[in-house]
Amino acid sequence: MARSVLPGPASRLGLRDLVAEALSGTLQRPGRTALTMLGTVLGIGAFVAVLGLTATASGQIGERFDLTRATTVTAGDHPSGDGLPPGVEPPTSFPPDTDARLARIDGVRAGGLWWPVPGAPPLAATPTGPDAGQGLALLAATPGAVAAMEPTMVAGVPLDPYVQESRQPVALLSSAAAERLGVSRLDAQPAVFVAGIPYTVIGVYSEVRRQPGALPGVIVPASTALERFGSPPPGGERGTQALVATRVGAAGAVARQLPLALRPDAPEAFTVVPPPDPHGLRDGVASDLTGLFLALAAICLLVGAVGIANTTLVAVLERTEEIGLRRSLGARSRHVAGQFLTESTALGTLGGLIGTGLGVVTVLAVAAARDWTAVLQPAATLPAPLIGSVVGLLAGLYPALRAARTDPLKALRSG
Amino acid sequence: MTAPTSATATGSGPGGGPLVIRLAGVGRTFAGPPPVTALHPSDLEIRRGEYVAVTGPSGSGKSTLLHLLGLLDTPSTGSYELDGIDTAGLGDRDRSTLRGQRIGFVFQSFHLLAHRTAEENVLLAQLYNRTPRARRRAAAREALARVGLAHRTRALPGTLSGGERQRVAIARALVNGPSLLLCDEPTGNLDSANAEAVLTRFDDLHAQGHTLVVITHDPAVAARAERSVRIGDGRLREPGRPAVDG
Numbered sequence: 001m002a003r004s005v006l007p008g009p010a011s012r013l014g015l016r017d018l019v020a021e022a023l024s025g026t027l028q029r030p031g032r033t034a035l036t037m038l039g040t041v042l043g044i045g046a047f048v049a050v051l052g053l054t055a056t057a058s059g060q061i062g063e064r065f066d067l068t069r070a071t072t073v074t075a076g077d078h079p080s081g082d083g084l085p086p087g088v089e090p091p092t093s094f095p096p097d098t099d100a101r102l103a104r105i106d107g108v109r110a111g112g113l114w115w116p117v118p119g120a121p122p123l124a125a126t127p128t129g130p131d132a133g134q135g136l137a138l139l140a141a142t143p144g145a146v147a148a149m150e151p152t153m154v155a156g157v158p159l160d161p162y163v164q165e166s167r168q169p170v171a172l173l174s175s176a177a178a179e180r181l182g183v184s185r186l187d188a189q190p191a192v193f194v195a196g197i198p199y200t201v202i203g204v205y206s207e208v209r210r211q212p213g214a215l216p217g218v219i220v221p222a223s224t225a226l227e228r229f230g231s232p233p234p235g236g237e238r239g240t241q242a243l244v245a246t247r248v249g250a251a252g253a254v255a256r257q258l259p260l261a262l263r264p265d266a267p268e269a270f271t272v273v274p275p276p277d278p279h280g281l282r283d284g285v286a287s288d289l290t291g292l293f294l295a296l297a298a299i300c301l302l303v304g305a306v307g308i309a310n311t312t313l314v315a316v317l318e319r320t321e322e323i324g325l326r327r328s329l330g331a332r333s334r335h336v337a338g339q340f341l342t343e344s345t346a347l348g349t350l351g352g353l354i355g356t357g358l359g360v361v362t363v364l365a366v367a368a369a370r371d372w373t374a375v376l377q378p379a380a381t382l383p384a385p386l387i388g389s390v391v392g393l394l395a396g397l398y399p400a401l402r403a404a405r406t407d408p409l410k411a412l413r414s415g
Numbered sequence: 416m417t418a419p420t421s422a423t424a425t426g427s428g429p430g431g432g433p434l435v436i437r438l439a440g441v442g443r444t445f446a447g448p449p450p451v452t453a454l455h456p457s458d459l460e461i462r463r464g465e466y467v468a469v470t471g472p473s474g475s476g477k478s479t480l481l482h483l484l485g486l487l488d489t490p491s492t493g494s495y496e497l498d499g500i501d502t503a504g505l506g507d508r509d510r511s512t513l514r515g516q517r518i519g520f521v522f523q524s525f526h527l528l529a530h531r532t533a534e535e536n537v538l539l540a541q542l543y544n545r546t547p548r549a550r551r552r553a554a555a556r557e558a559l560a561r562v563g564l565a566h567r568t569r570a571l572p573g574t575l576s577g578g579e580r581q582r583v584a585i586a587r588a589l590v591n592g593p594s595l596l597l598c599d600e601p602t603g604n605l606d607s608a609n610a611e612a613v614l615t616r617f618d619d620l621h622a623q624g625h626t627l628v629v630i631t632h633d634p635a636v637a638a639r640a641e642r643s644v645r646i647g648d649g650r651l652r653e654p655g656r657p658a659v660d661g
């Protein structure tokens with residue numbers, strides 16, 4: 001282009017003026033503007049929501065999936081009542097030497113059986129004292145099960161095979177139970193009374209790493225409990241269950257081998273619960289959900305871009321008179337192009353902002369409904385409105401070119 | 416009547432101020448088919464402060480001339496100097512700058528933006544010519560006051576009469592203090608009362624020393640001007656001066 005030969009400064013359009021003009025053009029037709037933005041809103045909203053939900057779900061897996069869960073296998077009992085007269089409960093499917101059989105499975109660190117002591121017998125500090133057992137779970141457990149719980153002992157020792165075999169009247173107490181029952185020191189061999197019968201306290205623990213149900217308050221040897229309180233119901237929540245601690249990475253294999261190792265003749269008697277496979281979960285979320293919805297988001301964005309391009313082109317054609325007028329007032333063709341480009345970019349940005357807002361609200365709502373912790377990655381959320389801007393900018397290129405090429409003469413004649 | 420004379424490089428001929436417009440052999444032919452010569456090569460000189468009417472029948476080339484003068488169109492032949500600046504070979508940037516700073520247009524169909532108030536329509540003229548934002552509103556109000564619309568600054572064009580709309584357009588053309596006001600059939604869409612109001616404004620502007628070129632086919636409008644130029648069949652003729660033909 002020829003260099004300026006004029007004495008004074010050339011026509012210009014300041015940024016503030018440009019934006020103000022573009023916004024005024026956009027806000028002139030609010031209904032059309034809203035409809036035009038719809039595609040961008042949906043596209044950006046879907047984009048933010050999908051990425052946010054994926055991150056939230058993954059975070060959830062990460063939160064729940066800790067090392068303890070990854071090394072815990074539990075098994076329940078489904079005893080078969082075949083061939084028994086009605087009313088007679090089938091015996092438990094777990095064999096008497098379950099602890100030993102579990103220990104022989106490759107990858108098992110410890111494992112055994114436990115059940116809530118049936119009948120909820122009263123717990124007291126003295127033979128005739130009041131029942132202090134409210135809220136304290138009384139469990140029967142084999143030494144293997146206690147080892148699998150990995151209790152943190154604050155005094156004494158956990159159960160050993162000897163007390164199990166000799167059916168000793170001994171008990172382990174949680175710190176809370178010890179306090180409730182007035183047990184402070186173990187060197188005096190204190191006792192607690194279950195249904196009026198004394199049990200020597202051999203250990204106190206502050207917590208267990210693997211909880212069998214709720215935190216157990218009092219644990220007595222399984223053999224002792226069987227002798228004094230009888231068998232638990234064969235299945236269900238109050239029945240016998242196995243708790244197994246495995247080495248890291250071995251849980252899946254242990255879960256598969258467990259039924260056969262316990263009962264080669266009736267492996268189907270057990271329901272085994274292995275820990276969730278974190279990779280499977282994450283990959284599933286990533287491939288199915290993310291892939292599909294990101295594709296949908298991209299399609300929405302494309303539709304949004306076409307919508308903005310179409311509306312802006314219509315605006316250029318509708319407003320040829322205005323273009324001619326602006327040219328007569330000193331606007332250069334690039335000022336006119338810039339105005340329409342800014343209008344389309346404003347449309348895209350506005351759509352992006354609204355879409356981002358909706359996406360964030362969606363993530364928060366889903367997280368709240370599922371009781372999850374919402375995870376919104378700033379790296380994915382903050383630039384989302386900018387994607388809208390880019391969509392608007394690209395969509396405005398052709399209409400802006402058309403506007404720049406509008407002949408001011410013809411444009412003014414059309415009025 | 417005319418502004419004090421100060422001779423410039425382009426010279427000031429007999430009888431007045433510096434030349435605002437100097438056409439030398441300017442013609443415009445629209446490429447066909449068939450090619451139409453809307454304006455045969457013509458000469459025209461207009462000095463600062465002159466009030467010139469351009470008359471002629473429909474299709475005679477009046478608008479063509481005005482578009483050339485307003486730098487909305489480029490001549491096929493000849494040279495056009497505006498304020499002593501040769502406009503030949505100027506790019507879009509310079510032509511736009513000259514339009515925005517030195518020329519005010521008034522169109523037959525007003526060309527007001529319907530969604531903007533009278534004041535905002537006038538403000539539009541200050542958008543591209545570097546008027547500081549702080550000064551724009553006052554300048555727009557002043558321009559509207561000069562056309563007698565101080566009380567309608569917030570009115571939308573739809574609520575104004577035709578004459579009032581045209582006066583808004585005149586205020587818009589005036590607000591930047593242009594060297595030249597170009598008006599194409601400014602009263603063409605107005606009834607006689609409204610036309611009279613507009614013409615009174617032109618008289619005022621002329622009295623204030625503005626340079627006006629008004630295109631009209633209405634002899635009554637042309638009679639208000641101090642000088643009249645006729646176009647017939649694309650040929651410029653000025654009574655009392657020899658016709659120029661190329």
Ligand SMILES: Nc1ncnc2c1ncn2[C@@H]1O[C@H](COP(=O)(O)OP(=O)(O)OP(=O)(O)O)[C@@H](O)[C@H]1O
Binds near residue numbers: 451
């Ligand atoms: N872009 C163009 N292409 C071809 N011919 C054109 C073009 N513009 C104008 N003309 C022709 O040039 C001639 C002069 O047109 P112009 O618009 O200048 O007339 P006018 O005097 O303004 O008429 P009116 O009084 O009706 O407005 C007409 O014959 C017209 O058809």
Ligand SMILES: [Mg+2]
Binds near residue numbers: 477478479
């Ligand atoms: Mg005309």
